[in-house]
Amino acid sequence: MNSDQVLIDWRNRALMLEKELNQIILGLSPAIRLLLIAMFSKGHVLLEGNVGVGKTTLLRAAARGLGGGYQRVEGTIDLMPQDLIYHTYIDPEGKPKVERGPIVAQGENLSVFFFNEINRARPQVHSLLLRVMAERSVSAFNQEHYFPHLQVFADRNAVERDETFELPGAARDRFLMEIEIAPSNDSEVHKALTFDTRFHDTDTLIHGVSPGLLDFKALTAFASQLQQSVTANASAQDYVEHLRKATHRPQDYGVVLPDVDMDDLMLAGMGPRGSSMLVRAAKVSAWLDGRLNLTPEDIAAVFHQVVAHRVFFSPIYELQRSWLAKAYTQAILRQVPTA
Numbered sequence: 001m002n003s004d005q006v007l008i009d010w011r012n013r014a015l016m017l018e019k020e021l022n023q024i025i026l027g028l029s030p031a032i033r034l035l036l037i038a039m040f041s042k043g044h045v046l047l048e049g050n051v052g053v054g055k056t057t058l059l060r061a062a063a064r065g066l067g068g069g070y071q072r073v074e075g076t077i078d079l080m081p082q083d084l085i086y087h088t089y090i091d092p093e094g095k096p097k098v099e100r101g102p103i104v105a106q107g108e109n110l111s112v113f114f115f116n117e118i119n120r121a122r123p124q125v126h127s128l129l130l131r132v133m134a135e136r137s138v139s140a141f142n143q144e145h146y147f148p149h150l151q152v153f154a155d156r157n158a159v160e161r162d163e164t165f166e167l168p169g170a171a172r173d174r175f176l177m178e179i180e181i182a183p184s185n186d187s188e189v190h191k192a193l194t195f196d197t198r199f200h201d202t203d204t205l206i207h208g209v210s211p212g213l214l215d216f217k218a219l220t221a222f223a224s225q226l227q228q229s230v231t232a233n234a235s236a237q238d239y240v241e242h243l244r245k246a247t248h249r250p251q252d253y254g255v256v257l258p259d260v261d262m263d264d265l266m267l268a269g270m271g272p273r274g275s276s277m278l279v280r281a282a283k284v285s286a287w288l289d290g291r292l293n294l295t296p297e298d299i300a301a302v303f304h305q306v307v308a309h310r311v312f313f314s315p316i317y318e319l320q321r322s323w324l325a326k327a328y329t330q331a332i333l334r335q336v337p338t339a
Helices: 003-024 029-041 055-066 081-085 123-135 187-195 202-206 216-229 234-248 272-288 296-310 321-335
Strands: 044-048 069-074 086-090 096-100 110-116 137-140 143-146 151-155 175-180 266-268
Touching: 003 029, 003 055, 003 216, 003 272, 029 044, 029 055, 029 175, 029 216, 029 272, 029 296, 055 069, 055 110, 055 202, 081 086, 081 123, 123 137, 123 151, 175 272, 175 296, 216 272, 234 266, 234 272, 234 296, 234 321, 272 296, 296 321
Parallel strands: 044 151, 044 175, 069 110, 110 151
Antiparallel strands: 086 096, 137 143
16 A cells, blocks of 8 residues: 555544544534544643533543553542552452552553543652653563553543642643533534433443544554655744744734733743644644645644643733633734744
């Protein structure tokens, strides 16, 4: 099979998975497309959304389509780093036993690790997760364990603030995207979710996704081929560079926000890793739309999700991040010329 046919075949499978996910998870089409982009970008994802909006169902369904091992951990204040590596217990004969924890239990076959309510876990746990995300490896049982196909997905409890620990900037920067899970306000969607009993049985619903449709091991190799196949001309490259500069010095591009002193807003804008991740995600977006040339529209389509969580505001404005980050990225896109 030649390279063009490989790209077509993978795109057909990607769109098939997207279609299946949209059939079982209603009202989340934009989030599903972004999740698909992250999967083919081989990037980690931070999910934002209220409770009960379908984050876990979406991840379980996507993991089924991806194939490989799936592990889930609940963030709690008493969770310690070693709990991710091993756990001890007393067997029926009264002897102490040590079993592998969720990160190392499935070895190289681990493809999806879901950390639910990550901000309930202590900073020590975040530090361990940071290494796993950055290096896709961990030291345990006197050896190195590698996870070449691993993607980490995490969500934050956005409602409760007691006994929570926000992720440090270094940890946030390791996530390719921060995706908002916000169901559509369409009344017909909500009626279906409320009254159609098909959506009440999550386990049965998830089995509506074809298992291993993407083949998680083959996807790792294909992701690199995809990045090499989508080209970015000088115009697209200049656009990314202007966006990067605008995140550092928004006032130079005429970016204005109400009741915000633009000269005092920023501590740091998007760094080189952020720029490269922006291009990586935009290339996947272009490919899913059937093109192998990167356009400013592809870059703008993922700009907020890739960039908003990796820019740093001064302390007085950091407290307003919940509304300010989106307003900031939207204002930059309005002001930075595409050509």
